[in-house]
Amino acid sequence: MIKVVHYINQFYAGKGGEEMANLPPEKVKGFVGPGMAFNAAFKGEAEIVATVYCGDSYFNENKEAVDTVIAMIKEEQPDIVICGPAFNAGRYGVACGTVASEVKAQLGIPTLTGMYDENPGVDMFKSKTIIMKTKDNAAGMRKAVAAMAPVALKMAKGEELGSAAAEGYFPTGIRKGLFEEKRGSARAVDMLLKKLKGEEFETEYPMPQFDRVAPNPAVVDLAHAKVALVTSGGIVPKGNPDHIESSSASHYGKYDIDGVEVLTDKTYETAHGGYDPVYANADPNRVLPVDVMREFEKEGRIGELSHYYYATVGNGTAVASAKKFADTFSKELIADGVQAVILTST
Amino acid sequence: MKLELGIIKISDIQFAAESKVEGSTLYVNKDELKALILEDETFVSCELDIARPGESVRIAPVKDVIEPRVKVSGEGGVFPGWMAKVKTVGSGRTNVLKGAAVVTTGKIVGFQEGIIDMCGEGAKYTPFSQLNNLVLCLEPVEGTLQHAYEKAVRLAGLKTATYLGKLAKDIEAEEIRTYETPSITEGIKLYPDLPRVGYVLMLQSQGLLHDTYVYGVDAKQSLTTMIYPTETMDGAIISGNCVSACDKNTTYHHLNNPVIEDLYARHGKDLNFVGVIITNENVYLADKERSSDWSAKLCEYLGLDGVIISQEGFGNPDTDLIMNCKKIEAKGVKTVIITDEYAGQDGASQSLADADIAANACVTGGNANTVIHLPKMDKVIGHIEYVDKIAGGWSGSLQEDGSIVAELQVITGATNEMGFNKFSAR
Amino acid sequence: MVKEIERAGIPVVHMCTVVPISLTVGANRIVPTVAIPHPLGNPALSHEEEHDLRKKLVGRALKALETPVDGQTVFEE
The missing domain is CATH 3.40.50.2300 (Response regulator)
Known part of the structure; x- marks a missing residue:
């Protein structure tokens, strides 16, 4: 046995x-x-x-x-x-x-x-x-x-x-030799015809993933820069007004924190269903550090904290969705004159 | 352009008093052919031998493999620019001695020529184990420079193939295969609803033993251009000899280009095979950029919907392959690439030196680093002592008992990137 | 998300606990945090200590934003 x-x-x-x-x-x-x-x-x-x-x-x-x-x-x-x-x-x-x-x-x-x-x-x-x-x-x-x-x-x-x-397993990256039914050229023609028809085809060698984005230059003058907070940890105003799903989020929220000095358990909570929410609910600054950002703002370490923060739930959310969210709100960040972003994840 | 290939099946080669084709046997007058080859004073000696499928024979180091062909009708002659005047070939009729080949061997030139085993484990990986091979073992006069020796071997092979091909000039072939490519405008009228498909044929052009010639022109000195598919069947493109053995396209491969054959097989049914774009793989980045720009431009210019791109060699040519793929895809033309892999002996490393997400449709000829064990053969044609030196071999590859432990790389044609074989990897 | 923000041209620092995921995903400036449910806090500490911890970590993130990097960089301290 x-x-x-x-x-x-x-x-x-x-x-x-x-x-x-x-x-x-x-x-x-x-x-x-x-x-x-x-x-x-x-x-x-x-x-x-x-x-x-x-x-x-x-x-x-x-x-x-x-x-x-x-x-x-x-x-x-x-x-x-x-x-x-x-x-x-x-x-x-x-x-x-x-x-x-x-x-x-x-x-x-x-x-x-x-x-x-x-x-x-x-x-x-x-x-x-x-x-x-x-x-x-x-x-x-x-x-x-x-x-x-x-x-x-x-x-x-x-x-x-x-x-x-x-x-039915993910290719391990360990390449194994085999003899096919058809020769390579015939397989190539078959594959091309499928690709031309928009049918599904299976490549024999999936390209290694090199999707990397080059880092942006450093922020030169942080003392005068506008910094925004973004989180995938699901911090939302109490009651989750935008109904962001606790898993497989279909959208993100944009929230005004103008005048908010510190997040409290009375005013904010997490919508994230993938981790124990007790700590974040008791003190949402543990996920979205608004309190210390305000201090840095007052001390002149940063120019200002952006009026808006963006939040979604990273739990089981498709990479494609997250990509789409960020693609959209990044345009708004630029329009708002944001020069740097701190993204927190849980 | 229309070409008929008259297929004359050859099932045996014999030495005889008279060179001729009778039935399916190719008879060769050894002395006559030897004298012809030794006209070239580069050679101090030339030995002829025959290697048949299933025999316990090993040929090494293999430089080129060539199929004997002869022009029966139509313009020009086989191997234009070398064995015939520079005339556009690819039309009329050409007779082919199918099942026979000329294999050249001799003192090693570089360190990367290959092995052909006629039986056993190694025979499974090379298509040339299935042919009746007339093997030329060519030794240079002492002091001959590598380039001169390479050229002399190249010409001796073409000369022999031409000599044998001529024996079949007047034979009425039983099987005729017809290949026809209409002009661009005719093609559009004939097949208005079929996808327009091209073939981007990459030619290695990196120097000694890495070169390829088109109508006598060194491919490294040519811009990316176009030819009719049938031109290749008359020897418009020849190999500048083998390196690395497993994924260098021999002249035999160019004459029997499998991508061209398989695109013709679907031509007029599932696709409209528009033509062949030939491009090179040079050693300068500017050349690579220019050549791949031109490949993409020609694909766009011809209004192609899709192309198959075949590679030759590995390492920096992977960059040429990826550049071609990426730039052609960027023109909105769908691509499938054919390559092979160097994933390490354990298969765990990254297979290509370059990669791009545009290359999402890839056919592979297998992992050239795969370790194989080749049993001892009763007879060796050429020089077996070079095995330790050739790419894919290492010090100690040649065992005391005459067997060989080496990477698949050493086998001529084993991981061909035109997709000639069934071997692959996942 | 971090890559899309970077792609949009805004310098971004990723504060997270499971650093290997961040590396796989492709963040360039990474600051490791405390724990998944409380990346920028620690309920075991006093309120003041926790606040200092958070300020130190966010301060590190600001430092990361001011630091030129060539590729993926984890800011341990």
């Missing part, structure tokens, strides 16, 4: 949501939560012997968390470790990716996780562990398990995996 250890977060372990995100690592025998579906999908060939879970914030903020998790996994001597899937949850994705790649590197045990393609964990870890492609939220769990279980079995048995496209 193949022995599997499953790594999940506090939410899937049934311990609670963001209020429990600071939970340190724990281990239980057998399966928990989504592990049940995995066990069923193994059809008797493999079994989850233990489940390790940890709060996402705890994992990302405590360097020793990964060591504790690895030690817990090592005790079980599994044949394979499955992490998540994390779908589009950024911190969970980073946790799954870290555990999977560290277990593979330190213990030499094959590992597998699953994520949505915009999860930042994909780019960070796809060359270090196998990451299966999943939907962006837990509604895709059944499909994810159905795809991940057979791949996990293959890996545990030491079988060679097929290509990324065939198996």
